Amino acid sequence: MSDILSALHTDHRHIHKLMRLLGQQTALLASGNDPDWDLVIDILNYMAQYPDACHHPREEQIFNHFRQRYKNSDLDETIERLAREHRELPPATIELRNQVESIREGAAILTRDELASSLNDYIAQQHNHIATEENRLFPVVEHRLTADDLKILEATLPEQQDPVFGSVTEQQFEALYRRILEGDEGDEKRP
Ligand SMILES: [Fe+2]
Secondary structure (H helix, E strand, C coil): CCCHHHHHHHHHHHHHHHHHHHHHHHHHHCCCCCCCCHHHHHHHHHHHHHHHHHHHHHHHEEEEEEEHHHCCCCCCCHHHHHHHHHHHHHHHHHHHHHHHHHCCCCCCCCCHHHHHHHHHHHHHHHHHHHHHHHHHHHHHHHCCCCCHHHHHHHHCCCCCCCCCEEEEEEEEHHHHHHHHHHCCCCCCCCC
16 A cells, blocks of 8 residues: 555544544443543544544545546545535534533533434544545555656645654643553554
8 A cells, every 4th residue: 555545544543543432431421421521522632633634634635636637537426525524524523522521511502412422423424434435435546546646645745743643642642642552452552
């Protein structure tokens, strides 16, 4: 797999880990217990800061490049759907974080059950989105983009600096990173 797609695939693996953690906390909430609110907020902050702000724009650029090279391909509809989701996911993350904060502070604008349901919808949306990219798009993009395409993309893609899984974990995400390590029994440790 090319370095570009391999990096996106690694991001997806990380998002899956975070959605698993978020799912565990959502299950606590749905069963009437208090989740670890800080952990939930950290996950949503990460989603806003990295996947929404950096990972999706990189994919957009790759998919747009693909569309310019292969006009009217059978992937047009899928690419349009993914682009729509890339526009919808960032505000969904922010809205969800606001809902979580309002429940935590007792200024609830929705019930705990409604929040659990919103969190589960969000998790399902992330899984579906990634599954479409990984199963429908990445294999074709990988197969059709030439070495020259990859060179152009490598030179023009926006920088990516993952604040949790990158070479340096930002201080605000240290606690989140530790929780991920505990869940993985260390398989995400850096070299
Ligand atoms: Fe993605």
